[in-house]
Amino acid sequence: MMTDPVLVEVTRGNVVESAHRGALAVVDADGADVLVLGDADRPVFPRSAVKVIQALPLVESGAADRYGLTEAELALACASHSGEPLHAETAARMLAKAGREPACLECGTHWPLGAEATRALARSGAEPTALHNNCSGKHAGFICTACALDVDPAGYVAPDHVIQREVKAAMEALTGFAHSEELRGIDGCAIPTYAVPLRALARAFARLGAGTGLTRERAAAFARLRAAVARHPFMVAGTGCFDTILMEALRERAFVKVGAEGVYCAAFPELGLGLALKCDDGAARAAEVAMAALTGRFLTLSNEEGQAVSALSRPPIRNRNGLVVGTMRPAAALAGA
Amino acid sequence: MMTDPVLVEVTRGNVVESAHRGALAVVDADGADVLVLGDADRPVFPRSAVKVIQALPLVESGAADRYGLTEAELALACASHSGEPLHAETAARMLAKAGREPACLECGTHWPLGAEATRALARSGAEPTALHNNCSGKHAGFICTACALDVDPAGYVAPDHVIQREVKAAMEALTGFAHSEELRGIDGCAIPTYAVPLRALARAFARLGAGTGLTRERAAAFARLRAAVARHPFMVAGTGCFDTILMEALRERAFVKVGAEGVYCAAFPELGLGLALKCDDGAARAAEVAMAALTGRFLTLSNEEGQAVSALSRPPIRNRNGLVVGTMRPAAALAGA
Numbered sequence: 001m002m003t004d005p006v007l008v009e010v011t012r013g014n015v016v017e018s019a020h021r022g023a024l025a026v027v028d029a030d031g032a033d034v035l036v037l038g039d040a041d042r043p044v045f046p047r048s049a050v051k052v053i054q055a056l057p058l059v060e061s062g063a064a065d066r067y068g069l070t071e072a073e074l075a076l077a078c079a080s081h082s083g084e085p086l087h088a089e090t091a092a093r094m095l096a097k098a099g100r101e102p103a104c105l106e107c108g109t110h111w112p113l114g115a116e117a118t119r120a121l122a123r124s125g126a127e128p129t130a131l132h133n134n135c136s137g138k139h140a141g142f143i144c145t146a147c148a149l150d151v152d153p154a155g156y157v158a159p160d161h162v163i164q165r166e167v168k169a170a171m172e173a174l175t176g177f178a179h180s181e182e183l184r185g186i187d188g189c190a191i192p193t194y195a196v197p198l199r200a201l202a203r204a205f206a207r208l209g210a211g212t213g214l215t216r217e218r219a220a221a222f223a224r225l226r227a228a229v230a231r232h233p234f235m236v237a238g239t240g241c242f243d244t245i246l247m248e249a250l251r252e253r254a255f256v257k258v259g260a261e262g263v264y265c266a267a268f269p270e271l272g273l274g275l276a277l278k279c280d281d282g283a284a285r286a287a288e289v290a291m292a293a294l295t296g297r298f299l300t301l302s303n304e305e306g307q308a309v310s311a312l313s314r315p316p317i318r319n320r321n322g323l324v325v326g327t328m329r330p331a332a333a334l335a336g337a
Numbered sequence: 338m339m340t341d342p343v344l345v346e347v348t349r350g351n352v353v354e355s356a357h358r359g360a361l362a363v364v365d366a367d368g369a370d371v372l373v374l375g376d377a378d379r380p381v382f383p384r385s386a387v388k389v390i391q392a393l394p395l396v397e398s399g400a401a402d403r404y405g406l407t408e409a410e411l412a413l414a415c416a417s418h419s420g421e422p423l424h425a426e427t428a429a430r431m432l433a434k435a436g437r438e439p440a441c442l443e444c445g446t447h448w449p450l451g452a453e454a455t456r457a458l459a460r461s462g463a464e465p466t467a468l469h470n471n472c473s474g475k476h477a478g479f480i481c482t483a484c485a486l487d488v489d490p491a492g493y494v495a496p497d498h499v500i501q502r503e504v505k506a507a508m509e510a511l512t513g514f515a516h517s518e519e520l521r522g523i524d525g526c527a528i529p530t531y532a533v534p535l536r537a538l539a540r541a542f543a544r545l546g547a548g549t550g551l552t553r554e555r556a557a558a559f560a561r562l563r564a565a566v567a568r569h570p571f572m573v574a575g576t577g578c579f580d581t582i583l584m585e586a587l588r589e590r591a592f593v594k595v596g597a598e599g600v601y602c603a604a605f606p607e608l609g610l611g612l613a614l615k616c617d618d619g620a621a622r623a624a625e626v627a628m629a630a631l632t633g634r635f636l637t638l639s640n641e642e643g644q645a646v647s648a649l650s651r652p653p654i655r656n657r658n659g660l661v662v663g664t665m666r667p668a669a670a671l672a673g674a
Contacts, residue, residue: 014520017522018598019617
């Protein structure tokens, strides 16, 4: 395995306390490299970073229209949300529109990802349900899709269920990378995840953003989902979350999505560029700093946009008294120095 | 900066999804290398991994005897605890013995590190106090020490307060490494932390464990703290925490202590060995796996001990339905393959 460069540093005082290595690819819709750092050809699990691709069948199947899903609901179908009440309620409403109950969700249950959401739920004396799972919107979308296709949603997380076959077909078409059982893992929410090279993931997002190299229906489906997320960035993540903050600032200028274990996929549609990155160690904090740094590097930003992006690319490290004791920052390789 | 080897791998299906690099040193009390991987000479912040050294003045000053601190209280003085009720109550009792209030704590307030402890506190309708800070026991120990020395504890977190000067002197004597302002950072709990090479940290713990190369008083103080932790491993961390589980299994055979940003320091007293490791990326999950793997490599374990250590060195990765979808494991460099 080649050694990927340091992408992000964590300082304390004058010392670099920790450092995160990783790889990334920024490519255009023809697949031409714009920026490649590290090993962009090693297959990596995109995890939740491709949720918008996993949500394409929801639109393409006609399910979104048939059940009259709102933009907020479509945004939630692309989300890794923090389990706040509005997220859980929205997932429940999506299911209700297809005549289904939360018990149909096969994603499993966990306490909300959001720390304050967890404390609020505990304060209320309640326990979490599958609706609080950060993937409940995506799963509600899967169930709506199955219902619209007149397919029994039961078992929709299995690789051979029509839903996962559709998702896999969309991924293979967009990435141009054949998905093999050998490179298949099971995601946190029970669906299959297939390892794909970063370069191929970046190309998929370049094509989606540019609307080229794919059918008109697919281009329209992505445009609809992207617009939904841009208008409802809260739905795709939550209070204080990176993706929400970045897209509240940039709206349709950037489509970004985190994946577990240090992954980001993104499209900069006005530039026709797609991006995929993976921190080798799986650190979300470093993936976020890298994503923000690359956003600032490629997009020409207004003052206000630039301030939002800078705050995300150089977040302070504070001690328990709130004092700034260090910072996270893009390393030289990432800053283009 | 030299490239440290991969110490720990995280798998999903048949794929290595993430990998953690790091450095470590295992040395004897004379400072001779037993095992060195990666750059063991680069100064790193030990953070909370040296809490037992920071607690030496509590014993050596006579404060522990003067206030009749119990073994459980001494263990808490060495702890990064999970903020469970018994931890908070014990810290309050230590302060009360010195005639002080929780308001004297200068460590700051945060919700308990333990997820269930946080939910229980929220369920009760309460808010966290400085007693829930994972360092509250150490800080209570600082305050007891100041009081026993007839020094005003106010400002005890500052580098020039007698408490931090005592801590620094103990660290310098044990590590043999001069602590400079240039290599000083501010820890999460507001006290100074000085970057020290792993090899020097390992030597300090080898000396402490072997009881050689230090005064009889210091050897006795460490032996007392070590025995306290071995008898009260819950106090040093908490329910489900690595350090508690490992020392519940091994008692006085291993003294191990986690530090923030992927650090461990440890002593294997029966072997006269000290250990220090740092995951480059700061990941606690990898530092734990590495610590467990090294414990299994150096100590000859009974079946029961071996099972406990194996469970810690190869923890499964589960999805939200509880299904095992991957594992964490020591990489070849660490396993000695």
